[in-house]
Amino acid sequence: MGVKLLLEKANVPGIRTYDVYRREGGYTAAEKALKEMSIEAIVEEVKKSGLRGRGGAGFPAGMKWSFIAKPEGVPRHLVCNADESEPGTFKDRYLMEFLPHLLLEGLLISSFALGSNDTYIYIRGEYAWVADILEDAIVEATKNGWLGKNILGTGFDCMVHVHRGAGAYICGEETALIESLEGKRGNPRIKPPFPAIQGLWMRPTVVNNVETLAAVVPIIKMGGVEYAKIGVGRSTGTKLISACGNINKPGVYEIDMTISVEDFIYSDEYCGGIAGGKKLKACIPGGSSVPILPANLLLKTAKGETRYMNYESLSDGGFATGSMMGSGGFIVLDEDQCIVKNTLTLARFYRHESCGQCSPCREGTGWMEKILQKIELGKGESSDIDLLWDIQRKIEGNTICPLGDAAAWPVAAAIRHFRDEFEWHIQNRELSQTSNFGLQHYADPIHVPA
Amino acid sequence: MSLQFNNEQMTEFKRLVAHYPEGKQKSALLPALNLAQDSFGGWLPTEAMDYVASLLKIEPIEVYEVATFYSMYNLKPVGKFVFEVCQTGPCMISGSDNIIAYIQKQLDIKPGETTKDGIFTLKLVECLGACGYAPMMQVGKIYREHLTKEKVDAIIEEYRMQVVALN
Numbered sequence: 001m002g003v004k005l006l007l008e009k010a011n012v013p014g015i016r017t018y019d020v021y022r023r024e025g026g027y028t029a030a031e032k033a034l035k036e037m038s039i040e041a042i043v044e045e046v047k048k049s050g051l052r053g054r055g056g057a058g059f060p061a062g063m064k065w066s067f068i069a070k071p072e073g074v075p076r077h078l079v080c081n082a083d084e085s086e087p088g089t090f091k092d093r094y095l096m097e098f099l100p101h102l103l104l105e106g107l108l109i110s111s112f113a114l115g116s117n118d119t120y121i122y123i124r125g126e127y128a129w130v131a132d133i134l135e136d137a138i139v140e141a142t143k144n145g146w147l148g149k150n151i152l153g154t155g156f157d158c159m160v161h162v163h164r165g166a167g168a169y170i171c172g173e174e175t176a177l178i179e180s181l182e183g184k185r186g187n188p189r190i191k192p193p194f195p196a197i198q199g200l201w202m203r204p205t206v207v208n209n210v211e212t213l214a215a216v217v218p219i220i221k222m223g224g225v226e227y228a229k230i231g232v233g234r235s236t237g238t239k240l241i242s243a244c245g246n247i248n249k250p251g252v253y254e255i256d257m258t259i260s261v262e263d264f265i266y267s268d269e270y271c272g273g274i275a276g277g278k279k280l281k282a283c284i285p286g287g288s289s290v291p292i293l294p295a296n297l298l299l300k301t302a303k304g305e306t307r308y309m310n311y312e313s314l315s316d317g318g319f320a321t322g323s324m325m326g327s328g329g330f331i332v333l334d335e336d337q338c339i340v341k342n343t344l345t346l347a348r349f350y351r352h353e354s355c356g357q358c359s360p361c362r363e364g365t366g367w368m369e370k371i372l373q374k375i376e377l378g379k380g381e382s383s384d385i386d387l388l389w390d391i392q393r394k395i396e397g398n399t400i401c402p403l404g405d406a407a408a409w410p411v412a413a414a415i416r417h418f419r420d421e422f423e424w425h426i427q428n429r430e431l432s433q434t435s436n437f438g439l440q441h442y443a444d445p446i447h448v449p450a
Numbered sequence: 451m452s453l454q455f456n457n458e459q460m461t462e463f464k465r466l467v468a469h470y471p472e473g474k475q476k477s478a479l480l481p482a483l484n485l486a487q488d489s490f491g492g493w494l495p496t497e498a499m500d501y502v503a504s505l506l507k508i509e510p511i512e513v514y515e516v517a518t519f520y521s522m523y524n525l526k527p528v529g530k531f532v533f534e535v536c537q538t539g540p541c542m543i544s545g546s547d548n549i550i551a552y553i554q555k556q557l558d559i560k561p562g563e564t565t566k567d568g569i570f571t572l573k574l575v576e577c578l579g580a581c582g583y584a585p586m587m588q589v590g591k592i593y594r595e596h597l598t599k600e601k602v603d604a605i606i607e608e609y610r611m612q613v614v615a616l617n
Contacts, residue, residue, distance in 0.1 A: 075471075087538045087577040118471070125484065125522045126578050128591040161469040166480050166520035169576070183479030183512075185519040201474055242582055244540045250582035288539055288577075329581065337543050345542045349576045352521075 048224030055209030088329025286326025291413030
């Protein structure tokens with residue numbers, strides 16, 4: 001059993017309620033932070049912990065906090081990013097649904113450290129029942145003196161507000177989220193100015209992911225140095241992985257980032273192997289926007305070393321032969337899955353979610369979807385593969401926000417690693433409508449544990 | 451103006467606006483539109499958007515541009531129950547195509563259409579964050595997960611019974 005810092009109490013009956021959470025040691029980290037620690041000391045612990053943003057970008061959280069401007073007389077805000085919309089990712093939902101007070105405790109400590117008296121949780125609109133759970137938890141926490149005025153007699157006031165979105169992946173991007181929180185379309189802003197200087201209502205703002213803020217609780221409890229001892233290298237602490245696709249045990253798992261990808265997929269403690277006794281074909285290890293990897297490159301790096309579930313190892317080899325930790329949305333594809341079809345659904349997703357501000361993304365995502373649709377329907381031409389490659393290359397890096405990159409990468413990686421499958425679709429127009437390419441090009445090199 | 455929040459809805463509207471600082475009431479637009487949609491039959495006629503604009507003291511165009519941006523706002527009438535079925539990658543590899551085809555057959559409608567009796571609307575949506583419990587759909591506030599043909603039948607029956615009970 002790996003170490004559990006976030007989900008340790010997730011199965012305690014009634015842990016969703018204040019009384020049980022408190023009885024199980026909840027809010028002791030908040031007590032320690034507010035009563036015994038200075039603001040500088042809290043930020044220092046988070047820095048020492050090496051905690052990296054859990055939303056996908058992996059930027060050091062303590063450093064992000066230290067950028068916040070503190071002009072005299074201007075309110076500052078902490079915003080919790082609960083817009084979780086990256087396909088394959090459902091870890092924040094799990095955390096909020098089962099441990100709402102853990103998030104609130106993390107928010108309280110973080111709000112105190114940042115000087116945010118009004119903290120917002122921007123939750124995706126579809127998670128309506130989760131928003132209700134959070135609202136109930138806020139009422140309980142307020143009643144028990146953990147939110148509201150003069151918390152623990154420190155003179156610090158803090159209120160947490162739940163703000164429901166209305167369906168837009170782009171609002172997971174922090175400046176789009178801020179626009180949306182201001183009651184506008186979710187169009188990302190041009191940076192600079194960064195939110196830490198001018199964010200919500202042009203006030204200094206820090207936007208952090210749900211899991212990042214929850215992780216502040218164990219960091220304060222155990223100290224940043226101890227937290228950093230868990231994991232490996234710059235992948236400190238634990239990470240929530242939401243595993244889905246063709247595996248025996250889909251779900252949310254907390255890992256300490258020293259486990260190998262192979263163990264994560266095949267051990268009974270985690271995914272429990274490929275469903276139906278089938279073979280592993282490919283995997284998108286960090287949410288739909290990160291590069292897909294064929295089984296052989298997923299389990300071992302190009303150098304033949306074991307690949308591990310952490311930031312460095314998953315990205316070993318760069319985009320040529322590696323991928324990314326991303327948001328921890330771990331999507332497993334078995335031997336019967338069609339890479340063209342899978343890539344098509346992702347291209348459709350990004351076309352649907354493009355905000356339309358930047359031409360390369362607005363136009364390019366639509367073109368990619370149409371070309372993939374054409375290939376999938378058995379009408380592809382051999383020039384289409386190069387055309388797709390050309391389009392994704394012209395989107396990447398040419399947009400205001402990372403959605404353009406997120407749309408380009410899955411298409412690029414699918415062509416990079418599965419070009420023969422695309423070619424097969426184009427050369428076997430009729431056959432491709434009734435059967436799949438399957439595992440043809442992996443017959444031998446694929447690594448399948450006994 | 452005929453569309454108006456009743457007392458209970460108005461109390462909720464005021465609670466939503468109170469989350470934001472003085473003068474920043476436009477921030478309540480998304481939550482207010484969610485409330486309006488729930489209050490006025492599951493969709494947002496222009497009249498409802500204009501009403502929300504007047505309550506928040508903003509221009510109607512500021513509401514329209516938001517209502518047309520976010521996928522959860524219905525700008526056309528919908529059935530009493532909207533089946534929003536996920537079709538993105540993880541759901542697709544878990545069999546959502548079959549579920550979508552089955553719902554179409556059982557309800558005899560295409561995506562985007564409403565049944566003649568006005569009870570069901572089928573809407574195809576992109577990832578709802580339930581990938582580990584695929585295939586899935588959202589109906590109102592709740593997620594229906596691990597869908598099978600049998601489950602779909604039971605769900606359709608369940609909502610039909612609800613309508614019967616209401617009438």
